Structures are given as structure tokens and as C-alpha cells.
Amino acid sequence: MTASSTPAMVELQGVAKRYGEVNALHRVDLSIAKGEFVTLLGPSGSGKTTLLNLIAGMITPSSGRIVIDGRDATTLPTNRRGLGMVFQNYALMPHMTVFENIAFPLEVRRLSKAEIKRKVGEALELIQLGHVANRKPRELSGGQQQRISLARCIVYNPALILMDEPLGALDKKLREQMQLEIKRLHAELGITMLYVTHDQDEALTMSDRIVLMNGGRIEQQGTPDTLYFRPETVFSAEFIGSSNLIPGTVEIGADGAYALNTALGRFAAPAPERAMKAGEPAVLLVRPENMALAATPTPAGVDGHIEDSILLGGVVRHFVRCADGSSLIIQELNQPGRPGAHRGEAVRAAWQPQHGRLLPPAPAG
Amino acid sequence: MAQSSAHSSSASDLSPWTALLLLAPLTAVMLLILIYPLGLTVWTSLYNGRFSFDAYVELASSTLFLRVLRNTFEIAIGGTLVSLLFGYPVALHLAAQPPRKRTAYLIMVMLPFWTSILVKSFALVAVFGNQGLINQFLGVVSGGTLNVPMMFNRVGVILGMINFLLPFMILSILGSLLALDRRLILAAETMGAGPLRIFWKITLPLSLPGVLAGVLINVTLSIGMYITPALLGGRQDMMVANLVDFYTRQTLDWTAASATAVALLILSGLLVALLGKVRGASGLAGAGA
Structure with missing residues (x-):
């Protein structure tokens, strides 16, 4: 995905980390371009934090090479990697004032008193918290503390900032504000950022590129759009957005057109990116917003009855129980005068065949 | 919170008489073994046929008492400082260990703690005495010319003292160090700080409450020390408690003995109050850790 120019x-080359018999991270190759905003996304235990800690130098890899800014950093101690890091619990020094906290990395770099004063002032200005310079961190709210911890990072202009679930401890509204704030800082300062989160919305909102991790491996990487619209595995499809997955076997017509034979019927589908063989098991993915409740027969559709309908503000979500007991999710835009869907009502879930996507079946277990 | 309020409500359910009855055994014991002897001591210091402050006036003008008092403070503060000097690195090392290893090391720290102070004192003589291990070794190496007196002098008292004081110092510093959030250290490392700067700017200031607690415990424990200076010190190393013993058993001047004991009690009480104040003020620094 990274432009080679x-x-x-x-640059991670075949980096792996083992703890005794446990593989926390299988051989991973990853390259992050200058100025890029990359998110490591995955469930807990997927290896995303291990990967971050390897880059930060808090742990050393069992094998492979780590290159930071053109320099081999595989065994370089943390304090010589020239990084910035933002922690979930802020990690502000409780015995120092806000000013002293932000000045700390500048003192490490032996800047003059006057210059420290100027730079800390600028950083506080950037996060609009100039008025709290003389307070202790614990006198501030969680959101303010995290902004201070951001300022402490950008004040010394590191080439790379690592963020370990920095918004995990904040409430939803504040989280969304901070997402925009971090995005703005990234755009203004052009610092490369590597962001770890388990929250798919956060990843979709913020990233230039998402690296989806699963079981110590990179499952898929690409732009948020790519991951949302062109997932390559069932795991990717399920982790990002919600999805309807219908298992079946592949059928290829004389004209080369793909279709999937399922317990719910035979559905035409676009050819997959990686060719499949006829008779091979596969899964058909249709996003809920690509499905609709239809009154008349449509090219692709499944009969069932509405089990429940929930209103999510701008959209309505219907849960449809099919004849074979499986259930589908349909998401429609909410509009004034929308005909009400009643529980138990017989409906047809319909979609355009080109909105379907054939995926290899999920590995057993 | 809920629990404590439940406690207080159940306590208020008791009738005052039942409450008194329940408190009676403890009150009786305290009266018998603490308040009564203490009162008797104060009384003896003030009443010698007639009521007077003569014993205290005499004490204040006694060269012996003032010298012993200076000794006591020198030894107590010196011992505490040495104990801090040795204790801090040990606590630092313990805090860096994985929990299982730390437990094993802590047992080693606590071992002298569980041994009788008499046994420890004699063991120290066996190691540091004129015929002790170290001097025997020095004698062999130097061909019999070198003998460093380390017992029955100030060095001996301090050695015996820190052997007793160290566990208290180490445990209180360790408590502070373990409460320190490791991510603060990691954050400082990512910002480029080296180990020395991290120690001076983060670890040390955040462990100060533990240091002050350790110093407080050490000073109060050592100021009333009796056996160690008696067994390991020389004639010059008499401490206030030894002076009380001297008056009680050698000169049988119980009034002077009582006045000395009361003076010691007041002095150490003042010291505790003073250090407690310092600690309260600096406690703020560690509150966030």
C-alpha cells in the first residue's frame, strides 16, 4: 500500500516475538511511510500492542529487523530511538506541574531555559490549555490530561509518535473530539503516527491506512475504504462494520460467472479477486446497508420474517430470521413517513448481486 | 464507605453500657501495663519526699545527661542515615525484581528482623570483633600487624543499629517504589531520558514519602535503643536508655532515672511530631503515584 517513492x-522485516512456547507475533513485515497515519487494529491478544512495544523498544524481537528512520533500531534502547509515545493512562508525572511535564523532554535535550519556556508555551497554545500550565495533572480532567500528554509528545517534534489506545479511558463524546484533535495535529505537523486501538470506528475515522491484526499476524492492511468494501477474509469483514455472511459452495457457469449455492438458495456474485474453484466452500458477504426490504421478487433475495427492528437515529436496523434459522441484518435510512415494519411480518431481504462479495471460508476454530 | 457506615450504625445500636463493657478488658490492660507505669514514672520524677521539679533542673544542668543526649542524637541520626544509604539501593533492587524473586529476597531482608536482638549482637561480635572473622582475615593477610577495632565503639553501635533498622527502612521505601507507575518510567524513556535522569527526576521524588516514613521509624526506634549500645558500644557510646539503666541499677537514684526517661519520651515525641509534619507536607507529591 505504501508508495515506494x-x-x-x-520498516519491520520478518519481526517475530515469542514468549516461551507462545507466539505473540508471527513474522511480520510492515512499512510505514513518513507522515503517514497508520492504525494497528485488532482484538486483544492479536499482537498489536506487542508490535507497538517492539517499535518503542520496550521489548526486543525474537527475530527480524526493525529500522526506524533509516537506522537499524532492533536492539537500540528506548531512550535513543527518538520517539514520542502517548499512553492510555496518560503517564503524566504526578509530582510535576503541567509546565514541568511538557518541559521534561526538552530538558532531556538540554535546551536553554528561554527556549523551553517558549516551546512549552507554543505547545500549550496548540492544545488550547495555556491557562493550566501551573496546575498538577490530577487537578485536570481525563481529556485535558490526555491533551497535555499529546503536547508533551509534540513539543520535541519526534519523527514518530506511537499511541497506545490513547482515548480508551475517555467517554464517547470526548473521544470523538479528541479523534478530530489528533487528526488536526497530524495534518498540521506532518508527524508520522502509529495508533493502536481495538475500536474499529476510531480506526476508520483517523487512519490513512489500517493494519488489521489477528492472532499475531497481519490479517489485512489498506485504506479504511479498502478494508470496509474489499475485505479479504471473513475475519476482516466481521471486525470492520457489521456483515451478513452466507456460507455455501462455489458454482461457476459456462460464461465464467460466479454464483454461490447456499441453504437459502443460489445467489449470483461478482468474481472474487483470487480465483476460486467450482465446488469449493465459500462465504458470501453482503453489508447490511446493501440489503433492503423488498415487496416484489428481486434477482437476489431471501424470504424470512422480521424478528426485530431497532431505530438508531438516522438509520433503521431490521433483524430478519430466514427459513433455515439463520438471521440477516438489514440497514435502511430512516425517513419521515417510512412504513413501519412489524414484528413477525413476512419480508424479503433483497440485494443487488454486484454488492455481494465471495470470501474464502473462515479457518476452522 | 458503605462498609464503614454499616459498622458505625451497628456500633451505635449498642447501648453505651454494652460498649463500655466490651472496651473494659482492653482498657484494663492498657491502664495496667501502660498508663500506670508511665504515671508512676512521671510521679517518681516529680515527688521525692516532696513535690518539686528539682530532678529536671538537675538534669538540664548535668554534663553527663547533655553528653549522653548528644550521643543519642548522633547515633540515632547517624544510624538512620547509614540505614538509608544501604536501604535505598536494596529497595530499588527489590522493586525491580519479578514478584516471585522479590518474595525470596524479602525473606532474606526480614530474617534479621525475626532474630533476637541479643543473638544478632553476639553474631556481629563474631564477625566484626577483634578476634572476629574480618580481623582474623586481616591479621593473616597483613601478617598480624593490621587490626581494625570495629566493636565496642561507635562503629559497633552503628553496625548493630543498622542491622536492626534496615528492614524497616527497606520495607517503607519498597512500598513507595512498588506504588510507582511503571509507565511513567517507560514514558520518560521514550522521551529520551537516561537512567540517571529518570532516577533523580522521577523515581526519587516519587519515593520520598517512603523515605520519610523509613527515616521516621528509624529515628524513633534508634533513639530509645538500649541493648545494642550496651553490648556493642564503648564507654563513650552511652545512650539515654543506658543512662536510665545506670541511674536505676548503679546509683539507685530513681528520681533521676524517672526524669531522664520522661525527658527521652518527650524528646522522641517531639521528633515524631516534627517528622510527621514534614511528611504530611511532602505526602502531596506521592499522592498521585
């Missing part, structure tokens, strides 16, 4: 800020 831009130089890489971080």
Missing part, C-alpha cells in the same frame, strides 16, 4: 519511517 516516499521513504519509510518504520
